[in-house]
Amino acid sequence: xxxxxxxxxxxxxxxxxxxxxxxxxxxxxxxxxxxxxxxxxxxxxxxxxxxxxxxxxxxxxxxxxxxxxxxxxxxxxxxxxxxxxxxxxxxxxxxxxxxxxxxxxxxxxxxxxxxxxxxxxxxxxxxxxxxxxxxxxxxxxxxxxxxxxxxxxxxxxxxxxxxxxxxxxxxxxxxxxxxxxxxxxxxxxxxxxxxxxxxxxxxxxxxxxxxxxxxxxxxxxxxxxxxxxxxxxxxxxxxx
Amino acid sequence: xxxxxxxxxxxxxxxxxxxxxxxxxxxxxxxxxxxxxxxxxxxxxxxxxxxxxxxxxxxxxxxxxxxxxxxxxxxxxxxxxxxxxxxxxxxxxxxxxxxxxxxxxxxxxxxxxxxxxxxxxxxxxxxxxxxxxxxxxxxxxxxxxxxxxxxxxxxxxxxxxxxxxxxxxxxxxxxxxxxxxxxxxxxxxxxxxxxxxxxxxxxxxxxxxxxxxxxxxxxxxxxxxxxxxxxxxxxxxxxxxxxxxxxxxxxxxxxxxxxxxxxxxxxxxxxxxx
Numbered sequence: 001x002x003x004x005x006x007x008x009x010x011x012x013x014x015x016x017x018x019x020x021x022x023x024x025x026x027x028x029x030x031x032x033x034x035x036x037x038x039x040x041x042x043x044x045x046x047x048x049x050x051x052x053x054x055x056x057x058x059x060x061x062x063x064x065x066x067x068x069x070x071x072x073x074x075x076x077x078x079x080x081x082x083x084x085x086x087x088x089x090x091x092x093x094x095x096x097x098x099x100x101x102x103x104x105x106x107x108x109x110x111x112x113x114x115x116x117x118x119x120x121x122x123x124x125x126x127x128x129x130x131x132x133x134x135x136x137x138x139x140x141x142x143x144x145x146x147x148x149x150x151x152x153x154x155x156x157x158x159x160x161x162x163x164x165x166x167x168x169x170x171x172x173x174x175x176x177x178x179x180x181x182x183x184x185x186x187x188x189x190x191x192x193x194x195x196x197x198x199x200x201x202x203x204x205x206x207x208x209x210x211x212x213x214x215x216x217x218x219x220x221x222x223x224x225x226x227x228x229x230x231x232x233x234x235x236x237x238x239x240x
Numbered sequence: 241x242x243x244x245x246x247x248x249x250x251x252x253x254x255x256x257x258x259x260x261x262x263x264x265x266x267x268x269x270x271x272x273x274x275x276x277x278x279x280x281x282x283x284x285x286x287x288x289x290x291x292x293x294x295x296x297x298x299x300x301x302x303x304x305x306x307x308x309x310x311x312x313x314x315x316x317x318x319x320x321x322x323x324x325x326x327x328x329x330x331x332x333x334x335x336x337x338x339x340x341x342x343x344x345x346x347x348x349x350x351x352x353x354x355x356x357x358x359x360x361x362x363x364x365x366x367x368x369x370x371x372x373x374x375x376x377x378x379x380x381x382x383x384x385x386x387x388x389x390x391x392x393x394x395x396x397x398x399x400x401x402x403x404x405x406x407x408x409x410x411x412x413x414x415x416x417x418x419x420x421x422x423x424x425x426x427x428x429x430x431x432x433x434x435x436x437x438x439x440x441x442x443x444x445x446x447x448x449x450x451x452x453x454x455x456x457x458x459x460x461x462x463x464x465x466x467x468x469x470x471x472x473x474x475x476x477x478x479x480x481x482x483x484x485x486x487x488x489x490x491x492x493x494x495x496x497x498x499x500x501x502x503x504x505x506x507x508x509x510x511x512x513x514x
Contacts, residue, residue: 016295016298019298019299019302020298022302022306023298023301023302023305023306023406026301026305026306026309026407026410027301027406027409027410029410029414030409030410030413030414033413033417034413034451037446037451038448038451041446041447041448041451101436101437101440103434
C-alpha cells in the first residue's frame with residue numbers, strides 16, 4: 001500500500017517536472033526575446049552589422065583614413081585603412097567599412113570626389129546598371145578619382161572663356177547680317193523702281209511701235225490700192 | 241391624453257436609464273469590494289503552502305497559455321498575412337510605403353496582437369475559469385475551503401491571475417513574432433519584399449514605447465480576464481444560474497478588455513508618456 005502511494009507520488013512529481021519545463025520554456029522564450037530587443041534598441045550590438053570591402057585606387061591624393069563612404073548622398077560607412085601595393089605598379093587599397101543592409105552589387109564603382117564648398121573628400125559608391133551578385137565581405141571595387149577643385153575651376157574658366165567668345169561671334173554675325181539685310185532691302189527697292197521705270201518706258205515704246213505699225217499698215221494699204229489700180233505702172237515705176 | 245402618454249413613456253425611459261446606471265454603479269462598487277478583498281487576502285499568504293499555489297499556477301498556465309499556443313499561432317499567421325498583404329498592396333498607391341514598418345508595428349504589435357490574444361484567452365480560459373469556479377461553488381468546494389480556514393480568493397483567484405498574466409504576456413509576444421514572420425511568408429505568395437529589407441524596416445520602426453504599450457496591455461489583460469471570470473464564477477446561487485453568469489463573465493470581460501485597450505492606446509499618444 002505504502003509502495004503504491006510512493007509510486008503514485010513519484011509519477012505525479014515526474015509529470016509536474018515535465019509541466020515545469022514546458023511552462024518555463026513558454027515564459028522564458030518571450031522574456032529572452034524582449035531582453036534581446038531592449039539591448040538592441042539601447043544600442044548594444046549582438047552581431048556585426050558592417051562589412052569590410054576594398055577600393056583599389058591609383059592615387060590617394062584626396063583619400064584619407066576616416067573619409068566617409070556614401071551612396072546617393074546617404075552615409076554608409078568610412079575608410080578605415082589605406083595601404084600601398086607595389087605590384088604590378090604602385091597603387092593603393094583602401095579598406096572601407098560599410099553597412100551590410102544596403103544593397104550593393106559586386107560590379108559597383110567607387111568615385112572619390114569632394115562634396116562641399118570646403119572640398120571634403122567622400123567616396124561615393126555607384127551601383128551598376130545591370131545588377132549581378134551582391135557585394136560581399138572582402139570584395140574589391142574599382143576606385144576612380146574625380147578632378148580636384150583647382151582643376152574643376154580651371155576647366156570652368158576655360159569653358160566660360162569659350163562661351164564668351166561664342167557669344168561675341170554671334171553678336172558680330174548678327175550685326176553683319178543686319179547690315180547685309182539693310183543693303184539687300186535698299187537694293188530691292190531700287191530694283192523695284194527700275195522695273196517700274198522699265199515698265200513705264202516699255203509702255204511708251206509700245207505706243208510708238210503700235211503707231212509705226214499703224215503707219216506701216218496704212219502705207220501697205222496705199223501700196224495695195226495702187227497695185228490694184230495700175231499694176232503695170234506700179235511694176236515699171238522708176239524704169240526708163 | 242396623448243400628451244400624458246408621451247410624458248409617461250419618456251418618464252419610463254428615464255427610469256430605465258436611471259435603474260441601469262444605479263445597477264452599473266452597484267456592480268462597480270461590488271467589483272471594487274471584491275478586488276479589495278483579494279488584495280486584503282494577501283495578508284494570509286504566509287499561512288498557505290506555496291507548493292499548492294505553485295501547482296495551480298503551473299496547471300493554469302499550461303491550460304491558458306501552452307494549450308492555446310497552436311490556436312494563437314494559426315490566428316497570428318493569418319492576421320499577419322492579411323495585414324502585410326493589404327499594407328504592401330495599398331500603401332504604395334498613396335505613396336506612403338515608407339511607413340509600412342510603422343503601420344505594421346502599430347496594427348499588429350500595439351493593437352491586434354494584445355486584443356486578438358485577449359479574445360482567444362477570454363473565449364478559452366475565461367469561460368473555463370468562470371464555469372470551474374461556479375461548479376466548485378455549487379458543489380460547496382469553496383465553502384469547504386473556507387471551513388478549513390483557507391481563503392478561497394488566495395487559493396483560487398490569485399494563482400489564476402498570476403498564471404493568466406504570464407500566459408497572456410507570453411502569448412502576445414508569440415503572436416507578434418509569428419504574425420511578423422508567418423505574415424511575411426504568406427505575403428510572399430502575392431508580393432516580393434527582400435527578407436532583410438522587411439525585417440530591418442520592422443526593427444527600425446519598433447520602438448521601446450511600442451514594447452512598453454504591449455507589455456502594459458498584456459499585464460492589464462492578464463489580470464482583468466481571470467479577475468472578472470472569477471468574480472462572475474462566484475455569483476451563481478444554483479446550478480441553473482451557472483450558464484447565465486458564465487455568459488455574463490465572457491461578455492463583460494470582452495467589453496472591459498476593449499475599453500481598456502482603447503484607454504491604454506489613447507494614453508500612449510499623450511505627450512507626457514512619449
